[in-house]
Amino acid sequence: xxxxxxxxxxxxxxxxxxxxxxxxxxxxxxxxxxxxxxxxxxxxxxxxxxxxxxxxxxxxxxxxxxxxxxxxxxxxxxxxxxxxxxxxxxxxxxxxxxxxxxxxxxxxxxxxxxxxxxxxxxxxxxxxxxxxxxxxxxxxxxxxxxxxxxxxxxxxxxxxxxxxxxxxxxxxxxxxxxxxxxxxxxxxxxxxxxxxxxxxxxx
Amino acid sequence: xxxxxxxxxxxxxxxxxxxxxxxxxxxxxxxxxxxxxxxxxxxxxxxxxxxxxxxxxxxxxxxxxxxxxxxxxxxxxxxxxxxxxxxxxxxxxxxxxxxxxxxxxxxxxxxxxxxxxxxxxxxxxxxxxxxxxxxxxxxxxxxxxxxxxxxxxxxxxxxxxxxxxxxxxxxxxxxxxxxxxxxxxxxxxxxxxxxxxxxxxxxxxxxxxxxxxxxxxxxxxxxxxxxxxxxxxxxxxxxxxxxxxxxxxxx
Numbered sequence: 327x328x329x330x331x332x333x334x335x336x337x338x339x340x341x342x343x344x345x346x347x348x349x350x351x352x353x354x355x356x357x358x359x360x361x362x363x364x365x366x367x368x369x370x371x372x373x374x375x376x377x378x379x380x381x382x383x384x385x386x387x388x389x390x391x392x393x394x395x396x397x398x399x400x401x402x403x404x405x406x407x408x409x410x411x412x413x414x415x416x417x418x419x420x421x422x423x424x425x426x427x428x429x430x431x432x433x434x435x436x437x438x439x440x441x442x443x444x445x446x447x448x449x450x451x452x453x454x455x456x457x458x459x460x461x462x463x464x465x466x467x468x469x470x471x472x473x474x475x476x477x478x479x480x481x482x483x484x485x486x487x488x489x490x491x492x493x494x495x496x497x498x499x500x501x502x503x504x505x506x507x508x509x510x511x512x513x514x515x516x517x518x519x520x521x522x523x524x525x526x527x528x529x
Numbered sequence: 530x531x532x533x534x535x536x537x538x539x540x541x542x543x544x545x546x547x548x549x550x551x552x553x554x555x556x557x558x559x560x561x562x563x564x565x566x567x568x569x570x571x572x573x574x575x576x577x578x579x580x581x582x583x584x585x586x587x588x589x590x591x592x593x594x595x596x597x598x599x600x601x602x603x604x605x606x607x608x609x610x611x612x613x614x615x616x617x618x619x620x621x622x623x624x625x626x627x628x629x630x631x632x633x634x635x636x637x638x639x640x641x642x643x644x645x646x647x648x649x650x651x652x653x654x655x656x657x658x659x660x661x662x663x664x665x666x667x668x669x670x671x672x673x674x675x676x677x678x679x680x681x682x683x684x685x686x687x688x689x690x691x692x693x694x695x696x697x698x699x700x701x702x703x704x705x706x707x708x709x710x711x712x713x714x715x716x717x718x719x720x721x722x723x724x725x726x727x728x729x730x731x732x733x734x735x736x737x738x739x740x741x742x743x744x745x746x747x748x749x750x751x752x753x754x755x756x757x758x759x760x761x762x763x764x765x766x767x768x769x770x771x772x773x774x775x776x777x778x779x780x
Contacts, residue, residue: 333769406699413608414751419696422743422745
């Protein structure tokens with residue numbers, strides 16, 4: 327009994343989606359959005375991020391380890407479910423099902439995303455406006471980005487809604503409805519920012 | 530008993546024993562106004578002849594109270610988990626498909642083994658410790674305000690419909706299910722039950738406990754007693770979270 331750490335790991339999985347991953351998502355989207363003001367602004371913002379102190383420690387501790395933990399443990403959790411949306415077409419069951427689908431798609435997207443940006447960067451490629459612009463010049467890659475952005479914003483927004491339940495913050499019907507409103511607003515706003523940013527790279 | 534010639538068409542998934550293969554058998558039974566699933570099954574028992582006119586074994590099912598308080602007659606009616614007693618023939622599209630619940634192992638025909646639910650109730654300590662070897666006297670009173678909503682939770686009859694609808698209750702998962710969690714909230718609200726509150730919380734903070742809930746909300750949708758299961762689970766999320774901090778920092 328004492329060695330059962332399920333509660334701790336599940337709660338850590340829940341909070342890791344917001345801190346640090348959600349916070350990183352906000353920063354990442356904000357930096358991306360600077361592309362809307364032009365290549366120069368974006369390059370300045372990207373350079374500023376690239377020159378942050380303790381960059382590698384932060385990348386590993388705030389981005390890579392939490393993402394890998396959240397993703398791998400998330401897949402383990404998703405495997406426990408026997409999705410039954412065809413028999414039970416209820417609103418929240420759709421959210422449940424889509425949370426698992428989006429999680430797996432985001433995981434695949436991130437493998438591709440890191441493989442096409444950070445990996446070349448590690449081999450000396452410069453992370454700038456042209457790097458992204460040349461990627462999205464390919465319509466297939468642009469499609470990957472659109473799907474990846476929407477899956478990410480859905481997964482985060484719905485995850486935020488369920489996190490409020492998981493931590494016992496929204497307990498009754500009224501507050502859970504309020505949580506849903508916050509989720510919808512997050513999804514719309516983040517999707518708007520994310521899509522505006524990626525289309526800013528399209529020539 | 531006049532039947533005016535109308536018939537009720539039933540397609541029933543049958544199974545002769547726990548390890549037999551299942552098959553579908555069709556029946557047509559005389560219609561009466563206000564029939565429920567149980568009375569249609571009783572017609573088959575009266576005259577066990579299938580739609581093709583062949584004599585067959587009567588379809589087996591479980592039922593006790595016939596008024597939706599015992600939870601024994603759970604089955605899939607047209608694919609939805611329902612209580613056979615409170616499901617009226619007049620409200621259904623025909624042919625009516627009957628099948629045993631899929632989450633539990635089938636014993637015979639529409640009878641399933643519901644043991645895992647009772648095991649879960651034992652695991653979460655879904656009872657109140659009362660007198661020991663001597664009379665401990667009356668317990669503390671419960672506030673009327675709490676009694677009113679706690680009474681709704683006490684309507685749970687362990688029928689298993691929430692287990693059936695929950696995507697996280699299955700043979701790949703160790704989840705103890707929504708109903709036993711709601712019972713923890715009920716007994717932790719009761720003034721005497723509260724005295725063992727931390728034990729119950731400990732028991733649901735393990736593998737397969739409260740953290741296995743994925744918030745699909747199906748449990749509350751299918752509950753025949755309209756128990757606010759999702760809100761019970763959210764309330765327990767609050768108490769287990771608070772307890773986990775207390776356990777780490779204080780206790």
